Amino acid sequence: MASEFDLIRRFFDRPVRAGGRTLLGVGDDAALLRVDAGMALAVSTDMLLAGRHFPNGAAPRALGHKSLAVNLSDLAAVGATPRWATLSLALPEADEVWLAEFAEGLFALARRFEVDLVGGDTTRGPLAISVTVLGEVPEAHALLRGGARAGDDIWVSGVLGQAAAALAALQGRVRLERDLASAARARLDTPEPRVELGERLRGVASAAIDVSDGFAADLGHVLERSGVGALVHYAMLPGVRTGDAALDAQCTLAGGDDYELIFTAEQRARSALEALAAELDLPLRRVGAIQARPTRLVVLDAAGQPMTLPPGYDHFAQAP
Numbered sequence: 001m002a003s004e005f006d007l008i009r010r011f012f013d014r015p016v017r018a019g020g021r022t023l024l025g026v027g028d029d030a031a032l033l034r035v036d037a038g039m040a041l042a043v044s045t046d047m048l049l050a051g052r053h054f055p056n057g058a059a060p061r062a063l064g065h066k067s068l069a070v071n072l073s074d075l076a077a078v079g080a081t082p083r084w085a086t087l088s089l090a091l092p093e094a095d096e097v098w099l100a101e102f103a104e105g106l107f108a109l110a111r112r113f114e115v116d117l118v119g120g121d122t123t124r125g126p127l128a129i130s131v132t133v134l135g136e137v138p139e140a141h142a143l144l145r146g147g148a149r150a151g152d153d154i155w156v157s158g159v160l161g162q163a164a165a166a167l168a169a170l171q172g173r174v175r176l177e178r179d180l181a182s183a184a185r186a187r188l189d190t191p192e193p194r195v196e197l198g199e200r201l202r203g204v205a206s207a208a209i210d211v212s213d214g215f216a217a218d219l220g221h222v223l224e225r226s227g228v229g230a231l232v233h234y235a236m237l238p239g240v241r242t243g244d245a246a247l248d249a250q251c252t253l254a255g256g257d258d259y260e261l262i263f264t265a266e267q268r269a270r271s272a273l274e275a276l277a278a279e280l281d282l283p284l285r286r287v288g289a290i291q292a293r294p295t296r297l298v299v300l301d302a303a304g305q306p307m308t309l310p311p312g313y314d315h316f317a318q319a320p
């Protein structure tokens with residue numbers, strides 16, 4: 001039986017990037033990190049629990065990816081460049097096949113974004129995964145929820161609602177045609193954090209947030225923090241198309257887990273953002289405008305009528 005320390009050494013102690021900012025990684029009492037002058041350290045944590053955030057028996061490689069990806073998405077949403085991560089794991093048993101695959105999923109994504117895993121904690125218990133990420137952002141250019149101003153455009157990256165559509169398909173609430181089914185499933189299992197977009201929005205976006213709870217709920221957080229309202233046209237949203245219009249609206253407006261970015265920017269940034277979309281090969285859609293009227297989100301349907309908005313995901317508002 002492998003000891004806790006063997007497991008850590010075998011699966012989570014990997015060389016850090018040569019010549020990088022990591023002075024000391026896994027293996028000591030604390031990691032030592034060097035932050036560049038003038039940069040703020042951006043820190044974010046997310047916890048994933050078996051039976052709540054993912055099904056028991058979920059594929060470990062995808063879990064490794066997703067547990068880092070959801071955290072990188074938070075860094076993207078403040079415009080930070082990811083540098084480091086820590087991993088706290090509770091495991092029911094020392095399943096070495098599971099650990100090898102989990103580590104592979106996590107490190108494949110970490111390598112792509114040049115993130116060093118620099119520490120963590122490993123304990124026995126019901127499967128739980130908590131990742132903390134640390135990144136750097138120029139102090140004056142972090143993208144905050146509170147920066148949206150009346151007259152700003154509202155933009156969304158990528159497609160909304162695919163992860164929720166995949167979940168609906170898994171639950172037998174819809175049948176998806178094959179291409180959509182695989183795209184949606186990939187979105188749910190292995191979301192792509194919009195790190196590069198976040199970095200490029202520094203100095204361009206006035207506010208940003210990533211879509212984890214659903215478009216309406218997450219844009220609502222921006223409105224609240226910014227003390228503004230918003231008018232959005234449903235037809236302009238880059239929503240999933242399953243063939244079931246009611247489900248599409250539900251997934252597009254309230255589906256969590258997409259990890260796209262919603263951001264606001266002055267109208268004069270339009271051509272720069274269109275050029276950025278082409279450069280990143282990532283659709284950026286202008287979906288509405290910020291209004292002075294505080295905190296109210298109005299989404300108009302194709303006939304120009306205000307839609308009733310479904311609630312976003314809330315761990316304590318929903319039945320357990």
Ligand code: ADP
Nearest residue numbers: 008012026027028029087089118119120121122
């Ligand atoms: P301590 O007793 O000081 O808390 P641990 O024995 O928990 O130290 O951990 C030993 C080293 O291994 C530390 O550097 C810690 O950060 C690292 N570590 C523990 N678990 C993990 C993990 N799951 N992933 C990465 N590093 C880990």
Ligand code: MG
Nearest residue numbers: 120121122123
């Ligand atoms: Mg410890």
